[in-house]
Amino acid sequence: MPGFADNHRNGNPSDAGEPPIVQVRKVTKAFGSLVAVSETTFDIRRGRIIGLVGSDGAGKTTLLRMIATMTAPTAGNVLVGGFDAVRQKDAVKKLIGYMPQRFGLYPDLTVAENLDFFMDIFGISGRERARRRERYLGFSNLLPFLDRKADDLSGGMKQKLGLACVLVHEPRILILDEPTNGVDPVSRQEFWEILTAMRRQEMTILVATAYLDEGEKCDGLVLMHASRVLAEATPAELKSGYADLEEAMIQRILQVDAALREDDFGI
Numbered sequence: 001m002p003g004f005a006d007n008h009r010n011g012n013p014s015d016a017g018e019p020p021i022v023q024v025r026k027v028t029k030a031f032g033s034l035v036a037v038s039e040t041t042f043d044i045r046r047g048r049i050i051g052l053v054g055s056d057g058a059g060k061t062t063l064l065r066m067i068a069t070m071t072a073p074t075a076g077n078v079l080v081g082g083f084d085a086v087r088q089k090d091a092v093k094k095l096i097g098y099m100p101q102r103f104g105l106y107p108d109l110t111v112a113e114n115l116d117f118f119m120d121i122f123g124i125s126g127r128e129r130a131r132r133r134e135r136y137l138g139f140s141n142l143l144p145f146l147d148r149k150a151d152d153l154s155g156g157m158k159q160k161l162g163l164a165c166v167l168v169h170e171p172r173i174l175i176l177d178e179p180t181n182g183v184d185p186v187s188r189q190e191f192w193e194i195l196t197a198m199r200r201q202e203m204t205i206l207v208a209t210a211y212l213d214e215g216e217k218c219d220g221l222v223l224m225h226a227s228r229v230l231a232e233a234t235p236a237e238l239k240s241g242y243a244d245l246e247e248a249m250i251q252r253i254l255q256v257d258a259a260l261r262e263d264d265f266g267i
């Protein structure tokens with residue numbers, strides 16, 4: 001598979017010759033008889049923003065959790081920065097920042113205390129704490145709200161604080177599961193400005209999203225449906241021949257559903 005090697009928008013990929021930073025190899029995850037992710041293979045090269053899009057229940061969260069070392073594949077393997085996500089979990093954890101679909105901030109702690117909590121987990125101490133607090137809360141425009149309880153933040157501010165918390169150990173790869181779900185358009189735009197700024201600093205970002213305007217901002221898209229990857233392409237490639245990205249996705253999903261029904265009924 002091409003792995004988006006030639007699709008970098010900056011036009012100057014500095015990773016030529018490097019192996020992909022994320023390699024998903026024939027990965028399957030089953031929960032009993034339910035197959036959530038089926039024989040999935042794709043690569044992500046460094047410094048790209050890759051959007052994971054698809055239907056509800058497609059397997060996006062399960063796939064992200066396997067890359068983030070939160071659950072092990074039933075078959076196949078995931079390599080992150082060359083490390084195996086099961087056998088070398090600790091090495092992988094150092095490389096990634098993972099923001100789950102329901103990211104848990106501590107509602108009764110302030111903005112500063114939430115960030116401090118994550119810095120404690122990662123053993124960040126001394127002058128480095130102040131530097132990182134300035135940097136990551138500054139990035140997310142939260143410095144004026146240091147003493148506000150997380151529970152009293154708006155939805156968009158909560159998500160930006162969540163992002164600051166997963167950035168604070170300075171990972172090389174961000175794995176974000178629908179980070180802007182339910183957030184207003186202006187806040188979503190601000191959130192994406194942070195992501196594109198991170199990409200300029202060579203961060204690799206894999207982000208599940210239900211918003212196709214966000215999909216348009218990605219260097220590459222992975223389209224999932226019914227536990228499988230249907231397409232791995234740039235936004236322009238994916239929508240080519242269709243009115244827009246939404247139409248392209250709907251039509252591809254309907255085609256797969258029709259094929260699955262034919263299988264079921266043996267037509």
Ligand SMILES: Nc1ncnc2c1ncn2[C@@H]1O[C@H](COP(=O)(O)OP(=O)(O)OP(=O)(O)O)[C@@H](O)[C@H]1O
Pocket residue numbers: 031034035036055056057058059060061062063101
């Ligand atoms: N721990 C689990 N035990 C049993 N089934 C699970 C588990 N986690 C996920 N599933 C099932 O696996 C399938 C894929 O779920 P997953 O959460 O990965 O989908 P998704 O694409 O993230 O969906 P959404 O867009 O709604 O977030 C679903 O049928 C779900 O019910």
Ligand SMILES: [Mg+2]
Pocket residue numbers: 060061062101177
């Ligand atoms: Mg999900």
